[in-house]
Amino acid sequence: MTATPHLDALQRDGFVVVRNLLSPSEISHYHTIATKATTKTRAGSWPHFRTVPKQFPPWPSTPPPASEGGIWGVQHLLHPDMEDRQSFAQCYFSSSILKVVEELVGVQTADSNSEPLVMELFNLLVAPETKDFELRWHRDDIPETATAEEELAQLAAKSPGGCQSHAQYNLALCPDASLIVVPGSHRRARTDTERNAEPYASHLPNQLVVELQPGDAVFYDSNILHRGVYKAKPEGGEETRLTLHGSLGLKAANGAGDDEKKKVRATAVLQHGVGGWVHRDDAAFGIGERPERMRANLVAMGTGEGVGFSLQG
Template identity: 75%
Template sequence: MTPPATPYLDALQRDGFVRVPALLTPSEVTHFRAIATEATTRTRAGQWPHFRTVPKQFPPWPTTPPPASEGGIWGVQHLLHPEMPGRTEFARFYFSEKVLAVVEELLGLKGVDNAAEKNGAEPLLMELFNLLVAPETKDFELRWHRDDIQETVSADEELRLLQERSPLGKQSHAQYNLALCPDASLIVIPGSHRRVRTEVERNAAPYEPELPGQLVVELQPGDAVFYDSNILHRGVYKARPEGGEETRLTLHGCLGLNALTSAENEDKKVRARAILQHGVGAWVHRDDAAFGIGERPEKMRANLVAMGTGEGVGYSLQG
């Protein structure tokens, strides 16, 4: 029997990222852009307490947004929170078949005869769903980094961790950016998810504007990029014009494999920290956190509830 074609997975394993054009239709982009704009406006006005603030890059973030004159926010957290306006519509996208089909391919589930799934178990795990937005009044940049590996580790340790995070070249999760506005914020170094940093990369300044082989991932509204979280990458976010429309509204999500083998226990701990460090464990178990849009989202939520509350897991990166 011929195995199914996996062009997205092939590209992800080769390059560390894969661009998926037109994942949303133009009418869907318009619909979600309106909802995302409302969420951003409420957050900028102090009416939503979960956000990412300039100039901080990684959690934990402050509980009070800085003023617009200092850059304000660059992200809205917890789009699936039961108190988030528009939550049901965000959930319809996050759990949509078009997204899950790509995720299943990237996680090696496409065409697989999954015995656990036949027995009613859900192989996927709900993880995070956030919104990345343009800062106000000033540009903002993220330093070069890998999401789960500190930049201070030795070359030998870096290689060990890269292999540990992606055993046999496979990740236990799929992470993506979906653009609702033209977006050229993500900069990656293709292939760097499979190797240690070169001497040039290791000795580069944290915000080095040009490294050999770097590529700016350009997305049009409706396009998505799925990427290995440990590819060497950074972000460059241009400030929103004063008084203008939102210039960056990018849905930033991830989903994972629920069932990990015993050989992947360390990876399971890493994913628990990477997900629960954002505070999702504080609300996902609530009675009003049910989505009401089908059985599968509830099973995926239950898998996340089983991961724990996140107390004491620590943080993947500092800064």
């Protein structure tokens, strides 16, 4: 055992599963409010969502009917207008999650004079309605058109020396086997087999299905080769997928190349529209000073106007 077992696994494999991150009572509580948020969104009472068959932002402003798959995600759980925002914030800023994040990005617990972490995104991934839905194989910040040389250069720039500039995770509230990864692919260019495979290929060599039970989380390098496979929710039945999908960033220093890193991360985060509300007067959480410092770091990123989008489709 080392002092950084989660980081060791992330650097080696590109992902790490943390079991029992939530207690049974927390699972029950977050399951209840996540179900409520999903029900409202399916009914058209929450305007921020991910729609089938669109994979990446921007998403339409009107959800498709259930017969066409409906939604596969609820956006902006920390938005001031989200009914259970305070409870979602308690989860997002919880010490159990922040402790893992700090290990993965290599920082000590913040003090009142400095905050190294940036509040980023907190969304909910849900089962589509009536039909299954799949995401194509991708890396979050590197286009599939990149050459092998471009892939290697961008992977090195985004995680220099294996160090992460952010931590991204899926936290399951129902049994979840939706994320499929190719371990180790975050440190190399795609093989010829991977490059020539169909975008929705059902199997790539060495792929692994990440299986989570309620309360488990997987933290993963966003540029590992991965995709999602989402089974449809039974018509009229209970929600079968409620997975909290979050990310937190590392505030960039002012060294060589940091302007470009800030630009890349700003695009990845602000393309989701969080910059449109995080600065609002009613956006304060009221649960301590640290969340406000992290929110201020996000405000400093900007509104998101003109940053563009990381991927198309």
